[in-house]
Amino acid sequence: MKRFSNILFVADDELEASAGLDRALKLAHHNDASLTVVDVVEAIPKGMQMGITAITPEELAEVAVSDRREELQTAVNAARERGHDIEVKILVGSIFLEIIRQVIRNQHDLVIKCAETSATLTESLFGSTDMHLLRKCPCPVWLIKSSNRDHFKRVLAALDWDDGDPNKIELNNTILEIATSLAMSESEELHIAHAWEFIGEDIFRSQRTNATAAEVDAMILEEEKRRRHWLETLIEGPGASYKKAIDYLKPELHCPKGTARQAIPTIIKELDVELVVMGTIGRTGIPGFFMGNTAESILNQIDCSVLALKPPGFESPVTLDRGSPI
Numbered sequence: 001m002k003r004f005s006n007i008l009f010v011a012d013d014e015l016e017a018s019a020g021l022d023r024a025l026k027l028a029h030h031n032d033a034s035l036t037v038v039d040v041v042e043a044i045p046k047g048m049q050m051g052i053t054a055i056t057p058e059e060l061a062e063v064a065v066s067d068r069r070e071e072l073q074t075a076v077n078a079a080r081e082r083g084h085d086i087e088v089k090i091l092v093g094s095i096f097l098e099i100i101r102q103v104i105r106n107q108h109d110l111v112i113k114c115a116e117t118s119a120t121l122t123e124s125l126f127g128s129t130d131m132h133l134l135r136k137c138p139c140p141v142w143l144i145k146s147s148n149r150d151h152f153k154r155v156l157a158a159l160d161w162d163d164g165d166p167n168k169i170e171l172n173n174t175i176l177e178i179a180t181s182l183a184m185s186e187s188e189e190l191h192i193a194h195a196w197e198f199i200g201e202d203i204f205r206s207q208r209t210n211a212t213a214a215e216v217d218a219m220i221l222e223e224e225k226r227r228r229h230w231l232e233t234l235i236e237g238p239g240a241s242y243k244k245a246i247d248y249l250k251p252e253l254h255c256p257k258g259t260a261r262q263a264i265p266t267i268i269k270e271l272d273v274e275l276v277v278m279g280t281i282g283r284t285g286i287p288g289f290f291m292g293n294t295a296e297s298i299l300n301q302i303d304c305s306v307l308a309l310k311p312p313g314f315e316s317p318v319t320l321d322r323g324s325p326i
Contacts, residue, residue, distance in 0.1 A: 003178060004031045006106065010099060010113035011039040011072055020114040020144045021076075025084055027112070030185060036087045037076055038102055040095045041065050065090045096132035100318040103139055115143045115305070126299060126306075134280060134299065134308050138316040140178075142307040152305065154271055155183040156191040157251075158264050158278040158298075159231070167312045171279045174309055176235060179277040180245035182307075190251035191271060192235060195263035196227045220257070228255045261297035268302050275305045 009024040021037070028035040041064045055063075072088045079086055091098040103111060116127025126134070126143060133141045157179035162168035176192070183190035203209060204216045211219075231253055235246050256263040268276060280295045299306065 003181060004028075004110045005033045006108045007031075007033050007035050007110045007112060008099070008103060008106075008108040009035060009037050010111065011037055011075075012114045018114065020112055021079070023144065024112045025079055026185075027110075028084070034087070035084065036089060036102075036106070036108070037072055038089045038091060038099065039068055039072060040091045040093065040098045041068055042095075043093050061092060065092060096129045096136070097318055099133065100137050100316060101320055103137060104316070104318070104320060108139055110140050110142060111137055112142045112144070115145045131299075134306075136316050136318055138310060138314060140307060140309045143305060145303060145305045151186050152182070152188060152274040153186075154189045154191060154273045154275075155179055155186065156193055156268060156271070156273040156276045158260070158276055159192065159194045159234070160260070160279060161194065161196065161227070161230070171309060171311050172234060173240070175277050175279060176240070176246075177242050178307065178309070180242040180249060180251075182275065182277070183249055183251075184245050190249045191254060191267070191273065192231065192251050193254040193256070193264060193267050194227060194231050195256050195258055195260040196223065197257070197259060198223050224255065224257060228253070231255055259294075261294050261301075264298050265301035268304060273304055275307065276302065277307045277309070279309050279311060 004027065007024055007028050009021060012018055012020060024035055024037075027033070041061065044058075044061045044064075069088060069090045072090070076084075076086045076088060089102065091102060099111065102108065111133060113130070113133065116130050130143050134143070157175050159172045159175060160168060162172060179192075180190060198220045201216065201220065204211045204219070205213065234240075235242075235251070235253075237243065240246070254267050256267065264276075264278075267273070278295065278298070295308070299308075
């Protein structure tokens with residue numbers, strides 16, 4: 001499946017040995033997509049005093065950009081020699097803002113980036129720039145958590161109950177489409193998970209209703225059957241673009257009772273999932289509503305690579321206007 005056509009890879013410090021760049025190259029090759037490698041140089045304040053040096057802040061910025069461009073050109077030369085056509089761009093400004101503006105300007109349909117690592121970060125947390133991209137980048141963002149892993153043994157697609165909402169239906173289908181495609185390319189396991197709750201269980205079990213414990217248990221069992229049937233129907237639909245891949249992969253389905261923010265991280269840890277494909281469900285069409293609380297909670301608990309998708313109609317609060325809100 002050729003899902004992506006214009007991929008943006010955010011350079012890291014060890015670009016020549018970067019597993020992230022290798023994966024971006026592999027994905028670009030499989031999708032016959034263009035690939036741009038970008039890095040961002042921090043802007044130097046115009047009013048900054050340069051001491052006794054004769055160089056101006058603007059000239060210093062030009063030197064920094066030139067040096068970094070040369071470094072990136074050298075790093076990607078080996079890939080170019082193997083026949084990959086790679087464009088290199090150096091931007092100036094705030095890292096996440098300039099990456100998102102690059103996405104908007106050039107209509108990139110995927111951003112790939114190695115997840116930030118720092119002594120100040122716990123292993124289960126993504127860095128500040130990563131979270132800004134997950135919240136505000138208008139296209140899918142793939143954060144590679146482990147830089148020394150060249151393939152993923154277990155891919156998990158995390159799905160949200162759609163309630164007949166066309167936006168959620170479309171997002172779930174896209175998640176499955178991408179997850180199955182990646183699992184096929186990796187020739188490894190695919191897991192599909194949907195966590196559910198029985199709304200009002202505490203009330204039904206309280207003395208404020210006439211329902212017996214057996215009746216409540218029966219209602220919960222029926223809800224579990226309904227959710228599993230929904231999940232099976234979703235992945236086995238004859239018209240689904242991923243049907244053949246599903247038939248080949250024979251994914252394992254997980255339909256745990258519980259909140260998604262608790263159940264999905266638990267599944268990821270128990271299965272040792274290495275890549276999760278998930279949506280960042282939130283309000284659409286209104287700049288400023290970036291990502292659902294459930295998605296944020298899941299991301300703050302997991303230690304694996306993430307490919308996060310925005311729901312249809314998402315509008316980034318970042319614009320090409322330098323005065324845009326963040």
